[in-house]
Structure formats: C-alpha cells, structure tokens
Amino acid sequence: MDEGHPKEQPAEHRTRSWWGWGWCEEALPDAECAALGALLPGLPADPLPVPRVADLDLPVPAVTVPAPLAPLVTADPADRAAHALGKAYRDVVRALHRTPARVPDLVARPRSEQDVADLLDWAGRTGTAVIPYGGGSSVVGGVEYRGEAHPAVLSLDLTRMDQVLEVDRVSRAARVQGGVLGPHLERQLRPHGLTLRHFPQSFEFSTLGGWLATRAGGHYATLHTHVDDFTESLRVVTPIGVNSSWRLPGSGAGPSPDRLFLGSEGTLGVITEAWMRLQDRPVHKASAAVLFPSFEAAAEAVRVLAQSGLHPANCRLLDRGEAAFSGAAADGSTVLVLGFESAHTPVGGSLAAAVSLARDHGGRPAPEPAGARGAVDSWRAAFLRMPYQRDALARMSGIVETFETACTWDRLPALYEAVRAETAAAVKEVTGAEGLVNCRLTHVYPDGAAPYFTVIAAGRRGAELRMWDEVKAAAMEVLGRHRATVTHHHAVGRDHRPGYDRQRPEPFARALGAVKSALDPQGVLNPGVLLG
Ligand SMILES: Cc1cc2nc3c(=O)[nH]c(=O)nc-3n(C[C@H](O)[C@H](O)[C@H](O)COP(=O)(O)OP(=O)(O)OC[C@H]3O[C@@H](n4cnc5c(N)ncnc54)[C@H](O)[C@@H]3O)c2cc1C
Structure with a gap:
C-alpha cells in the first residue's frame, strides 16, 4: 500500500458520515470511544451521542431556483446538513453539539460546465453566496458560510463531474x-x-x-x-x-x-x-525506518538528505511523542520513515545510500519486523486510522487537532521548540492539565521543512470549541512571530485568515482584491475566504 493511500473498498452498503470523517461503518463504536477517552484523565465516561440530522432545527430554504435549474438542486435536510461544514475538529465538535454553521439553503450538483455557468449566473442575479464543494474535507472552514451579507447560500457540489x-x-x-x-x-x-x-x-x-x-x-x-x-x-x-x-x-x-x-x-x-x-505506475519500492536519539540529530540528517539529490518519495520524521503515539517506536526514539519508488529502476541502492547517510548522523536502522508490525507499517496504519480516532476522542470531549507550517532549515530548531513549548503552555492554561504536542516533518525541501503538529488534550464538555480556538490562536501567534507560513498545505479558508492577512504582502493583497472584483463582480464566490 502507498503511504497515505487507503486500500480501495467497494462503496456499496456503506454510508458517508454527515458529521464526521469517512464511512459511518468505520466509526469507532461507543465502547471503543470510551476506552480511548479513558487514556486521557478527566474526560467524561460516556461519549456524546452520534448527532442526527433530524435533531437539527434547519430553517426553511430562503430561495428557490428557476425551473430549468431545479433538476440540479436539492433542499434535502441530510444533504444540506452534510454540506454545512468541513471535516476539521471544530466542525466535528459543532456537529456533535448540534450547532453547525449556517446550513446552505440549497445543494446543487451540476453535471456539466454549462450547468456551473448557469448556476453562477443565477447566483449573481440573486446575490446568493456560492460555496464550491468537492469532497468537503476542508479543515480550515473553507466550505461553510459565515456572515449575514447574502440572502441565501448555495453549496455547489462538483462530484457529479467525475470523469x-x-x-x-x-x-x-x-x-x-x-x-x-x-x-x-x-x-x-x-x-x-x-x-x-x-x-x-x-x-x-x-x-x-x-x-x-x-x-x-x-x-x-x-x-x-x-x-x-x-x-x-x-x-x-x-x-x-x-x-x-x-x-x-x-x-x-x-x-x-x-x-x-x-x-x-x-x-x-x-x-x-x-x-x-x-x-x-511504480513497480520498484523499498522502505525502511531509522531511529535517532533526538529530534535535533534526526532533523540534521533529514536536512542533509533533502540536499543530497536522493529524493525519497517518503521522508517522514516523527518526533518521540509522535513515534510513540503512532506505535512506530516505544523506546523514546525519534523515527525517520523512508521510502523510495520508481517505475523504471530498482531503488534499493537509493535506500541504502539514504540509510547510510542517516547512520552518519547518529541514526540506527530499526530492527526488521518479526511477526509484529515494523515502524513503517505501524506509522502507516495509525496515519490512516487517525481521522476516525479523532472523531472518537471528540465524542469523549477530548481536544485533538493538527496544524502545519513550513520554514527554512536555519529557523527550524527554534520554531520547533517555540511551537511545542508555547502550545503546550496554552493547553495547560486553557484546560488546566498537561496535553500532548507532537510533531512530524511531512515534507522536506533543500532549503527547509514542513513541520506538522498534533495536539491532544482533555477538553471540558461544552467548552471544547472555545478551548481549541484559544490553543490554536496561541499556536498561530508563534508561527507568525517566526515568519513561518500559516499553512503549508491545509489552505487558508476562513480559519487562517488572520495569519494569511499578516503573511501576504500588502501590494499583493490589493492586487488579489482587484482580481476578485474583476472575476466575481457580485462577490458571490466563497465570501470570506482569502478576501472580504
Ligand atoms: C483527515 C484529513 C486529512 C487531510 N490530509 C490532507 C493532506 O494530506 N494534504 C492536504 O493538502 N490536505 C489534507 N487535508 C485537507 C483537505 O483534504 C484538502 O484541503 C483537500 O484538498 C480538499 O479537497 P476537497 O475536494 O475535499 O475540497 P473541499 O473541502 O470541498 O473544498 C476545499 C476548498 O476548495 C474549494 N473548492 C473545492 N472544489 C473546488 C472546485 N472544483 N473549484 C474551485 N474551488 C473548489 C472550496 O470552496 C473550498 O474553499 C486533510 C483533511 C482531513 C479531514
């Protein structure tokens, strides 16, 4: 299996969760939620119930579309609820507490480019906000409407255009x-x-x-x-x-x-x-894990590797907390997960060269798995299961969320220390207890790296959202101060606007605003994202 590439399973007989990640059938049952929650002291004994669309008090849609567009559009409550939010922790929490954002009035599923153009025309004429919607996996408030300025909201679901x-x-x-x-x-x-x-x-x-x-x-x-x-x-x-x-x-x-x-x-x-x-399609693949005594030593090895021209396809560096949490190493090691692949040439030599380079920087290859899962497999399995576990912990009122950034190598050690220390301090202050702040490097470049942080803490039922927002604000403040990007790949959406506004140069912001006015003169496309 590819890193991060789930094995395909037939979709028949499975139902997409409207409030949480993935398939309803894959969600953790109540007993497993409770067992997971028991690992964090101070959480309630029972999970929040799985929310039901029927319990939401959805307003009557504020608009209807003209007859020619009617076949493209639905006001079905389940559809509207499923399109109200993305899939961030704060989305899951809001759905669990039945306080979603403004639910779209209508969901449209165009079948052609002409359908899209017709829907945009209608939206422009009526001032209806249009939220383009793909899989709805945004983790930055990218697919929800916030605000009052538009009389109605249309979620534009593109998934029928799938060829x-x-x-x-x-x-x-x-x-x-x-x-x-x-x-x-x-x-x-x-x-x-x-x-x-x-x-x-x-x-x-x-x-x-x-x-x-x-x-x-x-x-x-x-x-x-x-x-x-x-x-x-x-x-x-x-x-x-x-x-x-x-x-x-x-x-x-x-x-x-x-x-x-x-x-x-x-x-x-x-x-x-x-x-x-x-x-x-690649046919040659090889992977290995290397253990390091410290994050600093490992990061230095990864820097040299990123500048070596070897170009591993996978080069995930898990700090000791992340390695322990994912089961990749239980002995306090920092773990480097390496993978090479090619459609044309064997990659064993490249892997050997990368491992040798890691050894030169204090790494030692992880033992080959004997029956039990090795570090590479453990990390991969945990990686794919994580979104379902996140939802389970959210049902227990745990706080569990990630954020990511990037900076140049010269600033990485200071950024890593500051983010961990200040985010951990914010967790303690907000929740009154210690939490976990783990890190992995997800992507590396010759001139820098993208650290990805995971925060896990005990929340207080009913106050989870406020608590997470305060922790996240503290973390974003550190990123801005260190001139590390507000996002390496999760996007800006609505949640990262303050950091994005701080990061982008003013002349560029004005130019983008002019582009927006030229292309979307009625201001109906995803208002509040990037601009406005
Ligand atoms: C568990 C989990 C894991 C994730 N892992 C990753 C990861 O590894 N890498 C990563 O980059 N991100 C990741 N994300 C974030 C998210 O999956 C990405 O942002 C993804 O690219 C969004 O795709 P989507 O089709 O779900 O878009 P949506 O969530 O539907 O939309 C995202 C944004 O794009 C706009 N949009 C969608 N489709 C179109 C279109 N056709 N035209 C114009 N605008 C459009 C929307 O309006 C919105 O602003 C993860 C999210 C979750 C919940």
Whole structure:
C-alpha cells in the first residue's frame, strides 16, 4: 500500500458520515470511544451521542431556483446538513453539539460546465453566496458560510463531474473533471497503466478540484510535494466567463494564469477541468525506518538528505511523542520513515545510500519486523486510522487537532521548540492539565521543512470549541512571530485568515482584491475566504 493511500473498498452498503470523517461503518463504536477517552484523565465516561440530522432545527430554504435549474438542486435536510461544514475538529465538535454553521439553503450538483455557468449566473442575479464543494474535507472552514451579507447560500457540489475525459499517452497527461474523488480518478487511470500519484491523507474523500483549489500536499515528501507540480493546464468557470489555459510543459509567458487559480479556494471561479501530468505506475519500492536519539540529530540528517539529490518519495520524521503515539517506536526514539519508488529502476541502492547517510548522523536502522508490525507499517496504519480516532476522542470531549507550517532549515530548531513549548503552555492554561504536542516533518525541501503538529488534550464538555480556538490562536501567534507560513498545505479558508492577512504582502493583497472584483463582480464566490 502507498503511504497515505487507503486500500480501495467497494462503496456499496456503506454510508458517508454527515458529521464526521469517512464511512459511518468505520466509526469507532461507543465502547471503543470510551476506552480511548479513558487514556486521557478527566474526560467524561460516556461519549456524546452520534448527532442526527433530524435533531437539527434547519430553517426553511430562503430561495428557490428557476425551473430549468431545479433538476440540479436539492433542499434535502441530510444533504444540506452534510454540506454545512468541513471535516476539521471544530466542525466535528459543532456537529456533535448540534450547532453547525449556517446550513446552505440549497445543494446543487451540476453535471456539466454549462450547468456551473448557469448556476453562477443565477447566483449573481440573486446575490446568493456560492460555496464550491468537492469532497468537503476542508479543515480550515473553507466550505461553510459565515456572515449575514447574502440572502441565501448555495453549496455547489462538483462530484457529479467525475470523469477522465481524455488520456494523452504520448505526453503522459489526462484531461480530468474537477469533481472526481481520489479513488475514482485512480481507477480510471489504471487501465492506461498511469497514475496521478497524488495521495493526501484525505485521498479517499477529496477531489481533484479541491486539491487544485487548495494547493494540496500529497504523500511525496520531496520534489513533487504539491498538486501544483502535476498541473499542466486548468479550465475554470468564473462569473464573467471561462478561463482556459493552454497545455504546456512549461512557459515563461508572463505571470502564470494557472498560478492565479491554484490555491484560489473557490473565490475566483470553479475549476471544472484540468489537464494533469501523470506517471507510470511504480513497480520498484523499498522502505525502511531509522531511529535517532533526538529530534535535533534526526532533523540534521533529514536536512542533509533533502540536499543530497536522493529524493525519497517518503521522508517522514516523527518526533518521540509522535513515534510513540503512532506505535512506530516505544523506546523514546525519534523515527525517520523512508521510502523510495520508481517505475523504471530498482531503488534499493537509493535506500541504502539514504540509510547510510542517516547512520552518519547518529541514526540506527530499526530492527526488521518479526511477526509484529515494523515502524513503517505501524506509522502507516495509525496515519490512516487517525481521522476516525479523532472523531472518537471528540465524542469523549477530548481536544485533538493538527496544524502545519513550513520554514527554512536555519529557523527550524527554534520554531520547533517555540511551537511545542508555547502550545503546550496554552493547553495547560486553557484546560488546566498537561496535553500532548507532537510533531512530524511531512515534507522536506533543500532549503527547509514542513513541520506538522498534533495536539491532544482533555477538553471540558461544552467548552471544547472555545478551548481549541484559544490553543490554536496561541499556536498561530508563534508561527507568525517566526515568519513561518500559516499553512503549508491545509489552505487558508476562513480559519487562517488572520495569519494569511499578516503573511501576504500588502501590494499583493490589493492586487488579489482587484482580481476578485474583476472575476466575481457580485462577490458571490466563497465570501470570506482569502478576501472580504
Ligand atoms: C483527515 C484529513 C486529512 C487531510 N490530509 C490532507 C493532506 O494530506 N494534504 C492536504 O493538502 N490536505 C489534507 N487535508 C485537507 C483537505 O483534504 C484538502 O484541503 C483537500 O484538498 C480538499 O479537497 P476537497 O475536494 O475535499 O475540497 P473541499 O473541502 O470541498 O473544498 C476545499 C476548498 O476548495 C474549494 N473548492 C473545492 N472544489 C473546488 C472546485 N472544483 N473549484 C474551485 N474551488 C473548489 C472550496 O470552496 C473550498 O474553499 C486533510 C483533511 C482531513 C479531514
């Protein structure tokens, strides 16, 4: 199995959770929630009940659409509730307490680019806010409406536009509709022997359009870390017309039109199609884990590795807390999970070279697994199960959430120490007890790394959201002070606006505002995200 790439299972007989991660059938039962909660002192003995749509007091939709659009639109309560929130911890908590954000009045499922254009036209005429929606896996408030300015809200669900329309085997690229979910995309590419090989942890429940709109990070830890790297051209429906860029392997013709829409988070247009660069499916794979006595020694090894030209596909560095939590090492070691892959050449030599380099910096290869799971498998299994466990702990009123950033190597040690210390202090102050603040490096570059932090603490029932918001604000303050990005790949959404506003240069902010006014003159596309 690929790192972060869940094994595909048939979707029949399974139901998507409207309030939590993934499939209802995969959620932890009450007894397992309670057992998990018992690991954190001070939590209640029983989980919050699984929320039911029937218990939500949904307002009557504030609008109806004209007859020609009616077949595209639903006001079904379950659909509306499922499209009200993303899948962050704070979304799950709000759903558990039956206090979701403003629920969209309608959910539309266009089947074609013309449908999208017609819906945007109608929204512009009526002032209806439009929230483009792919898999709804946003963890930054990207798919919820906050505010009062718009008389009605439409969630624009793209998942019916889910086809690979064309494959160019010669250039190794494909024209793909934006609403395709990860597994369905890979299923369509497999007969051609090709793969996009972009596997964010949310792969199973997120779409190509969502990845492009948020500049998602995949499982590649080096080189092709973001989906941007696989993007050849884009087709975007904006309120003033379709923006379609040429297919090019590279171009120096002025600022890139694709760069304008990559990361635009549904504020400038709806990504309906993209030509994506593909790869042959890898057949050579090798992985290993290396144990280090300290995070500092391991980070230095990873820096040298990132600058070596070896380009491991996987290069996850788990600090001692993260390694212990995931079961990758129980002895207090820091763990480096390494993986190489290629469609063309054996990779054993590259892995041996990387392990040798790690040894030079104080690492020792983890023992081969004998019957029990090795460090690599343990980490991978924990990685895939984590979102379900997060929901289980949320039901116990635990606080469990992640945030991520990036900075250059020269600043990494100070950033790592400051974030851990100040976030831990905030947890203690807010909850009155110690919590866990663990870290892993998810992506590494020759000039820096992307640390990804996990916070686990005991919350107080009914106050979980306020507690997490205070902890997160403290953590974001440290990032801003260290000039580390407010997000390496989770996007800006509504939650990261303060940090984003601080990070982006003022002339750029004004230019982006002008672009928004030009492309979306009625201001209906995802208001409050990035701008406004
Ligand atoms: C458990 C979990 C694990 C995650 N792991 C990763 C990870 O490994 N890497 C990573 O980068 N992110 C990760 N995320 C965050 C999230 O999955 C990504 O942001 C993802 O790219 C969102 O895709 P989506 O299709 O779900 O988009 P949505 O959540 O539906 O939308 C996200 C944003 O994109 C906009 N949008 C969606 N589709 C379109 C479109 N076609 N045109 C224009 N705008 C659009 C929306 O309006 C919104 O602003 C994770 C989230 C969860 C809950």
